[in-house]
Amino acid sequence: MTHGFWGTVQGDGECTFRLWAPQASRVELVLNGQPRPMDRQEGGVWTLKTMAEPGDSYLFRIGGQDMPDPAGHLQAGDVHGPSVVTAPDRFDWRADWQGRPWDEAVIYELHVGCFTEEGTFNAAAKRMSYLADLGFTAVELMPVGQFPGQRGWGYDGVLPFAPHPAYGTPDDLKMLVDAAHQAGLMVILDLVMNHFGPDGAWLHHSSPDFFNPDRQTPWGASIDFSQDAVRDFWVSCAQHWLVEYRMDGLRLDAVHQISGPGADGFMADLATSVHALSPRRHLITEDERNIPDLREKMGYDATWNDDFHHAVHVALTGESDSYYANFAVDPIGDLALALSRGHIEEGQPRASEERRGKPSGHLSPTTFVNSTQTHDQVGNRAHGDRLLTLADPQAVAVMHALLLVSPYIPMVFMGEERGETNPFQFFADFSGDLGAAVRKGRAAEFAGIAALGDAVPDPLSTKTFQRSKLGWREDGPAQSWLDLTRRALAFRKRHVVPLLKSGLLSSDVTRPEPQLLHAEWRFEGGRLALSLALGQPDPAPLQDPNLHFGRPDAPYSLTVKALA
Known part of the structure; x- marks a missing residue:
């Protein structure tokens, strides 16, 4: 290259x-x-x-x-x-991998350092068959480009071509990708192209023209995509991971911050270069603008759909602070919109004065990645609480099932498949004045929230990092969650994926009672119907369903039926 x-x-x-x-x-x-x-x-x-x-x-x-x-x-x-200096790729690849179609994607988001006790690429590789056996078809790695210190989320990376050494060597990462491919899993890498971290970004010294001094992102200096060298840097970085490491795709962090002169052209060039690879690679974005342009005009496969998460979270927890306020007026009505159209906010008037988004309901369901938990939505809470510790466990289980069987691309945050309750907290390994500023800033961010109780965990403490690792429980509750995940994904593979491949014709979501939703999607190949109870027993659940979660007389239940 x-x-x-x-x-x-x-x-x-x-x-x-x-x-x-x-x-x-x-x-x-x-x-x-x-x-x-x-x-x-x-x-x-x-x-x-x-x-x-x-x-x-x-x-x-x-x-x-x-x-x-x-x-x-x-x-x-x-x-x-x-x-x-590194040698050209000499890794002994064993998988004869030809990729997977995007409509088969069931994504498992993981942080390499917290996914296993060892926190390494090698240890993660040993868990790939476990994920495939449950029915997952893709893993999404949080950023692995090198960042300062030993531990961190990866979004403060400063050397985006180099694997973080605390996780292992380049060959160790290739072994993880190869193990995933042998198990039938795609590997998607989270890549941050919109900013660099605050410690070790030597580009400021060598190449100040890389940055736009007139604009800042929330995380530091913005990048000047009008420069040929800048666009070449990031296209080469993407190609490096996709070719050298045989990744199946990229999740691009906060593309709404890739802006200014040259940004649109860069996003188009990136898509062209990535989609020219064989087997075909996939591109997923995080984009808070809720606009269809990248998917509709440039062929990006999907975007994270935070709207779905917010409606679910507010419906189950009643929280209404910060960005949840817009979804607190009628969360079940919002969930109906999400099931029908994908995005909820499409430019229409909402609780806040600011309008966000454009109509996107004409897009394929596979262009939306839905989730009920992500590293962002868990880890950016003061204590990193998982949804299962905040809401009725039966309600959370039903929503987990809904996520996995509805015709959008589902993404599960590590441990969610087995009912993990360990928190995922914000952690970093900065030192000196920067470390002190991060510690002070994290505490100040949540100082006004009276319900926090204990102090915000110290982000620089190794204990915060250790608390965030998966527990890998094998008790009865864990087995019940694993059974739920396995059943739902088996249904998805047998019924939902063939329908998605046939093409969606229409969707119809109704709300017969305040806490009940009935949904039906019509495809070229048949129909998918579900009945969802969100706080009251369903008096008219689907008859002869293929699958059900929760008792029909319980306040939270889901019945699902597929018809050819």
Whole structure:
């Protein structure tokens, strides 16, 4: 893979080192401790072709300051130290993998450090057959690009081409992907292209033109996508993970912050380059704008649908603070909209004055990724509470079943399939003034919420990280949840996926009583119907259903039926 502006390109014992530093007057390559001047080329890219071997360490020196390669594939240590020359892919891939169609996706979101006690790629690899046996068809890895320290969510990454060393080596990550493919699972990587973390983003030193000084994101300086070198950096990064690591797709974090001149063109170019790969790769976005454009005009496969989550969460917990306020007026009515159209907020008047979204109900159900829990919605709570600790367990179980059998793409947050109650809390490993600021900021964020009780967990404490690991219980409740997940996903595979493949014709969601919803989707290949009780027994559940969750006379129940 060739980079126009960035990275190390190998061939026949020679390496071409590249760095885009348009404002620099001199750049040196420090290879194994020996500085060598680099040559300035057109467009502000500095290059040097020299003999180098895999395992050699290198830095770039600009203005007397040594820095790692922003597009380096491996670090010798932390984010401030030398980068390492790596060999072309020599991993012994075992899976003859040809990918999977997107309409078969059932996603399992996981954080590598918390998914297992060991918190490594190797340990996660051993759990792939477990997920496949339950009926999952894809895993989504929270960001694995290197970030400062040992532990963190990954969204403060600063070296997006390099796997985080606390999780293992590049070959360990390839082993995880290979194990997933052998089990029949796609692997989707969460990639952050909208900002860099606050510690170790050396691009500010080498390439200040990478950023737009006139605009800030909530997490730091915005990125200037009008620059050819910037677009090349991110397209190359995407290709790196998809080709070198054989990932099946990318989830792009907060694309609403990829904005300004050049942003739309970049998103189109990225989709074109990714979809040209064989087997076909998938692109999922997080986009709070609720607009159909990327899916409709550029071929992006799907977007996270937080509207569905918010309606479910408010219906079960009654919470109405912050962004839940818009969904607290009539959460069950909102859920009906989500089941019928995908998004709830489509530009119509809502409780808040600000209107959000555009009509998206014409899109395929497979363009919406629904969830009842995610790392964001759990971890951004003060104490990282999971839904099962906040609401009636039977109600949560019924909503879990609804998520898995409805004709939208379901995503489960790790542990949800087995009724996990351990929290998932915000944690990081910053030090010095930055660490103190993060600790202070996290406490201040929730200082005004009287119901918190205990103090907000210290995000820098290893105990916070340890509390966030899955418990892997094997008791009766865990087995009941696993049985529910297995039954629902078996139904989905047998009935829902074939209907999705045939094409949706129409949807009809009614509300016969305040806490009852009846839904029917008509496809070319048949119909899918469900009856959902959300706080009162259903007097008219579906007759002869294929599947039911909860007793018909219980306040929370779901019956589902598929007809050819």
